[in-house]
Amino acid sequence: MVSVPQYTLAQPVPIRTDMEARKAGNGHKIAEDRTPGGPAAFDRIGPRVKAMLQVARYHGVELDPNEFRATAEGSFPTASDLSQWAQNAGMWSRALRIRWSHLLRFEHAGPIVLLFNDGGAGLLVGASAEHNLVFLKSVDASDDADALPIDELRLAQVWSGEAVLLRAARSHVAADAPFTFGWLIDLVRLESRPLRDIGIASFTLSILTVLPPLIVMTVVNKVLQFSSVSTLVLLSAVIAVVFVYETLLGHARRLIVNVVGTRLDTKLNLHVFGRLLRLPLDYFERHPAGETMYHLAQVYRIREFLTGKLLSTFLDLITLCVLIPVIFYINPILAWMVLACAVVIMATIFAFLAPLRRHYQRVVDAETLKAAALGETVVGIKTVKALGLEPQRKAMWDERVADAGKARLAFGQLANWPQTLVTPIERVMVLGTMLIGAYLAMNDRSGYMVGSLFAFMMIAQRVAQPLVGLARLVEDYEEVSAAIGEAASVLNRPLESSSNSAGLRPRLVGEIKFSDLTFSYIGTKTPALDRVSFDVPAGTMFGIVGRSGSGKSTIARLLQGINRDYSGFLKLDGVDLKEINLRHLRQGLGVVLQDNFLFRGSIRDNIIAGRPGLTLSDAMRAAQLAGAAEFIERMPNGYDTYIEEGSPNLSGGQKQRLAIARALIHDPTILILDEATSALDPESEAVVSANLMRIASGRTMIIVSHRLASLTECDQILVIDQGKVLDVASHPVLLERCAVYRQLWFQQNRHLDGRHGRLAAVPSRPD
Incomplete structure (x- = not known):
């Protein structure tokens, strides 16, 4: 008789939410590794989820732990929860109870997830009906590790028959087939x-x-x-x-x-x-x-x-x-x-x-x-x-x-x-x-x-x-x-790249690099971006400014993967953005637009939208960071205040601060503010600006704005005009050497007479 390996009896590591799992290095930054599949993230998740990830990879599919949703909170993931997770990712999966005699038939089948009574899991990788043995591997074992032979008596002590079968979907009706x-x-x-x-x-x-x-x-x-x-x-x-x-x-x-x-x-x-x-x-x-x-x-x-x-x-x-x-x-x-x-x-x-x-x-x-x-x-x-x-x-x-x-x-x-x-x-x-x-x-x-x-x-x-x-x-x-x-x-329109399994899932740090990038919208001959090149170091505040139609928002769209048919290179942490899994990319981004849509539901539901595992405390933390906690707490029902379609019971500034809280809820590596403060009243803009340094701490922030006053604290500011880069520098340097930036600054700050006169004396330099 051989003993059941130690991992079958080990207590599982509970699955923690993004907010709970990250360590506070700067007051709100809670993780060094947010990426599904990254080393640190893999160590934090429980053995049952680990087992599913490994079997899915065996079949060429990358499951995303962030998309796993358990029906019962505070307990181990059930077989049905795990099976549903795999099915949502486009795989074939079944949660079932099987007997020992059935296990012996999986002699040449792919790995099968066995769920142990203590909340752990193991991988069945083979069987021998002749010797009445099955072969198990630990979810933490390396790919080249040997499987351990287990007999029926030993396995029965820790396993009551729960298993999850999964494989790549082989349905006759393909999800991407034309609708005919x-x-x-x-x-x-x-x-x-x-x-x-x-x-x-x-x-x-x-x-x-x-x-x-x-x-x-x-x-x-x-x-x-x-x-x-x-x-x-x-x-x-x-x-x-x-x-x-x-x-x-x-x-x-x-x-x-x-x-x-x-x-x-x-x-x-x-x-x-x-x-x-x-x-x-x-x-x-x-x-x-x-x-x-x-x-x-x-x-x-x-x-x-x-x-x-x-x-x-x-x-x-x-x-x-x-x-x-x-x-x-x-x-x-x-x-x-x-x-x-x-x-x-x-x-x-x-x-x-x-x-x-x-x-x-x-x-x-x-x-x-x-x-x-x-x-x-x-x-x-x-x-x-x-x-x-x-x-x-x-x-x-x-x-x-x-x-x-x-x-x-x-x-x-x-x-x-x-x-x-x-x-x-x-x-x-x-x-x-x-x-x-x-x-x-x-x-x-x-x-x-x-x-x-x-x-x-x-x-x-x-x-x-x-x-x-x-x-x-x-x-x-x-x-x-x-x-x-x-x-x-x-x-039958062309779809976005497959978000289930296609593409790389690199660990996002926040370094952005545009290299000789040119992009044109469909039906137009003039490029929206013409041979654009600039770098954004990780963890910096980067502003983008220019006249209307200069291509500011186009840069934000490209960073979100909305448009990928560009020439040149756009790299994120050294990886071409076209090669990155689209869902993985957008889960690492936080985006706040000029006009944000709030869904029908409570304020709390809107803030934690897309992150069902997060709690009210997570929503409160994000609201505090976005400057929204003050007005939320003044409402009769607080975070349970119901928002109707069109948000008639919220002002424009309140909606914008809720949108910022929603973007911050999953602690994104890169935060994009695309004219996010342009529609705010002075009081709301002051609240957001006051929190801007706290919001930016530890992450890369891209701020697209026509209000130059909101960009003065940026490490670098990109000046773009008619799709071409004019200059990239800090605010004081641009005032000195970039005529377009200086002109925009003077137009927006004419009321500062003394400063205006002082700046007007600065000689203009050709760009």
Whole structure:
């Protein structure tokens, strides 16, 4: 017997939040290593999370510990929590309980996470059924360390069967695959098992559907003609049994259909929202919110088609496979009449498909413009009210509604023709067959044609409806195809780089280097940045100033990875920013914009947004640093004060200070203030400026501003004009040697007469 290695019995290290885990070197700086996967960070996390990280790396995926969210606070991570974490990162994962006999089957499988009773974890890396042993490795062991053989008795002392299986996702429906009808069919195919059950139930129901007409035929031909009471009793018993089975099977089928529909709906919605979040910011800046929401709303029409019309037609086809042979058996002449009418109906619908498609596209274009106008008005309602633009917006809305109404009217008039032409054919299919069947019955000397006619009419009703529905499915598909195109116009846009596993995750220090960088926005010929080069040492305050349109905010956008299609080099701690994992990069940044959006919820929820593991004390610490604690504590509910959409109960300065607190909550390595104080009142700006040195301590701070007074304490200030670097130096040096900076300073400080006159005497130097 070999003993269980020591790590299986060790007490786990509790997972601590970012704020709790960092050490106070400067009053608020709490960590030297914030990066997921960094050495210090790896040592701080518990063994169960470590085990998941190692197995994920084995499969080529980097999990982010910052994204792990336990459902029960203060306890060890559960198997379901760990599995959900891996699934959110795009992996296949299952939390389950397995027996020793099952472990022995994982002889050549990849590593498996075993969760021990004391909160620890180990990695199962192999098994030997011949020797009745499994091989475990410690989560702290090196990659080349040997696994230890463990027998069933020893393992049972520390392990009760909990395990987590995970591997790279190998789903038939790829998350990055184009959104097409083929993708949707693959989505439906994943439900093959319940669809098989539905098919079996439908086939059985179809057989049961045939029995009542045949029984009616027997009653007419046998019971009525020969007055056979015993036959009638027998048929009554058969009918009762059929009704019971049909009721139970119908109930079961509807339940399964409901489950399948819900699962498809859930998968579709999750996919759409996931793709939406991964679209680059550039897309949202170029497309109105109303237009995007209208296009994505078409997903609901697609969902209804998949779970409604398509599924019901699939079931009808099963019914047809059973009923069509039966009607040919009963009466071939009438059966051919039914099929001929169905073919004519289908041909009529096909003839109108092309013109209907063109007219429907006009409806889509008109509705898109209408939705864009509505969304723009809702988003900009403050401006509409402030400038009294209600008449102009109403006139534009009336025009959009009129255009959409005309398009829908034209489409409806054209779509009415197929229905008009098909209606008499449908009547012929039902009533015509009845009349001809009656004629055939009158000329039938055997007397059996009457019962056959009754049976045929009962079954024909069941056959005609699916045949017409199958023809109309093609017409519905055209509309759904247009809806897929609308949704695809949003979802099939180029996505941002994969934030799950792609890219490097270096330890962020804060050193920034621009080298001969040139960048142009799409559709413009003039570069927004032209051969820009400058360095920002780690831990310094760096200001960026220039006239409007000079490229200040473009630099901030590039640092956030919003735009990556530049030439030249942008390096962060010596690593090209294009190579860094996008999510990892943005988790190391704190960004405060001129106009910040606060979500509906409490002040505390807004401050700790994206960091669910943090507590009220963390929010209070960040608010204190941002100068927001004072006004928060004066509110009736303090940090639990509810913020409505648009933040009507907060002033502009209060919103800005909350945004700064939100940016500081995770103690970012680099803090970017992009015109963050330009909209503040003097009192709020004074509060923020007073805390600026405390905020900047120990981190790299990039301050983009047109107010030079807020940049005087910066270590260096970059002066940029028309996308080109004019100078980089401290405030006193720039006043002496940079004419553009000196001009901007004089314009903003004319009220300082004495100082203005003194500075005016400084001779100008050519730049």
